[in-house]
Amino acid sequence: MPLTNPTATVRELIREHYATLTQSERKFANSLLENYPAAGLASITIVAENAGVSTPTVARMVQKLGFKGYPHFHKSLLKELQAKVSGPTQRRDNWVSDAPESHLLNRFSQAVTQNLSQTFSNVDTESFDRATRQLANTDGRLYVVGGRITRALADYAFTHFQAIRQRVTHMTSSSATWPHYVLDMVEGDTLVIFDVRRYETNLQNLAKLAAERGVVIVLITDQWASPVASEADYIFNCWVEIPSAWDSNISTMMLLEALIAATQEEKWPETRDRYERLDQLFDHTRLFRKFS
Amino acid sequence: MPLTNPTATVRELIREHYATLTQSERKFANSLLENYPAAGLASITIVAENAGVSTPTVARMVQKLGFKGYPHFHKSLLKELQAKVSGPTQRRDNWVSDAPESHLLNRFSQAVTQNLSQTFSNVDTESFDRATRQLANTDGRLYVVGGRITRALADYAFTHFQAIRQRVTHMTSSSATWPHYVLDMVEGDTLVIFDVRRYETNLQNLAKLAAERGVVIVLITDQWASPVASEADYIFNCWVEIPSAWDSNISTMMLLEALIAATQEEKWPETRDRYERLDQLFDHTRLFRKFS
DNA sequence: AAATCTCTGAAAATATATTGACACATTATC
């Protein structure tokens, strides 16, 4: 029997054919509906056993539903699951309205959306929260360092963390000077390392030296993880692939900003005070226009 | 190898072991994470094929994760799925899977998505394309400058543009030195200015001086537009509001990366050549690990 | 109550999945 409706979900197919199902076939159908779709994603043997029926019963029933055999049924269920999970991601409301789909901006936005989504869903919340508390801890110094490309992110991090808390240091990207900083690192200090591919050997050495001195290391890296990971206490992976010769750091930036926002929230009363004083200083120097 | 943590989800296990995975194992890991958990619920043959690796690779990897074999891994994934579906709330969007909706990460991600979407749909494609051609034009010099916060973005832009084309200058954020640069600016040069609130008066002065000399000005600013806009030839507005005391620069970064990507595409043959030479230089200096 | 029909699961036959052994290719190391 061909599929009456090739786009129907298995659930719908079962409803549709329920009347023609035999007793033990219904037993399986119920078992599947009760735990949908997981109860149909194992092997026919296991699935049958869980439903309390024999394997031929299951095989016959899926054929009744219009599938060629159990594997066909299995594949169909899987596809449904896939569609459900990737549903929101596929939603492309980020298109640039007046450009064709193939315009770079649209290709780019799609890749970026994908990356952000991946990055977000791979953050371990608990780890994030603990890292935040560590970053807010002003008992120790906070060091920030980046590589060739990520230097800019380290700089951005520095600027913001400096506004939030005291005792922040940006280690310049010239690795020759790093030992000078390490000299003063003590237990309880925090070192934020940005390292995306191509990973820099110097950063790994730095991490090792810092770890030896009891410094807590927060690593922000790409999805493949820098070798620094072996020394790091907190690791955040950012998806960075875009259709281009280099890697995107938008998700890296997002993770960084999220960390900054969380740290700020953690230290709020103190931070507000700092912001106000900073504002007064700006007013005084008249370097900036008042925002209107 | 025993399971280090028998209650960990497969996703967590992958994260935990990611550093020790080999290249093609990661290929599979990524494929699974991208379509989790569906991409791991078919047979090892199909799963491997979808990820573009061989079956033994998958088998070896799941053993690394601590499973006895592929069937064990499969069963584990299934159990997760079952637990999740039968859980209280079924709604899990793309956002952080294991965090409550009110967690900062989720609030943050929502705001960021909103900003990116706004920014994208407000880009004028034609203007974008023309700006790209301007940025790719090596007849004139390309100057990049930013403000207090956006200095980091200017730096990022500089690093990338320098890889793509010749004749790029990053004007340091110390405004005292800007007149020196202006001295050499001529018609046909390009000046990329980053200015988000609070807008800096010096940048406006700089823009005026540059515009007088016939320099094409590309402005990347926020949704309210910096006063530099009146001097600028190309204006890109980025949505920057997040629930925090400061502004987010993720959409700014995205727009910048899009411009870089487009410029690179515009000049592709030349750029590829530059990248290759850059790679050789890196190989030579051995400052970086080869990506694996 | 006998005959027939339908349903069901046991078991064999067949197809497919999984794993292990090996050889080649690639990458690190000296």
Next chain:
DNA sequence: GATAATGTGTCAATATATTTTCAGAGATTT
């Protein structure tokens, strides 16, 4: 630049899953 180490896929063996066949158990009809 040679050598060792590691990673990867092909292939074969083994195990497991799937389907088919078939005989017996119930239900239904005559």
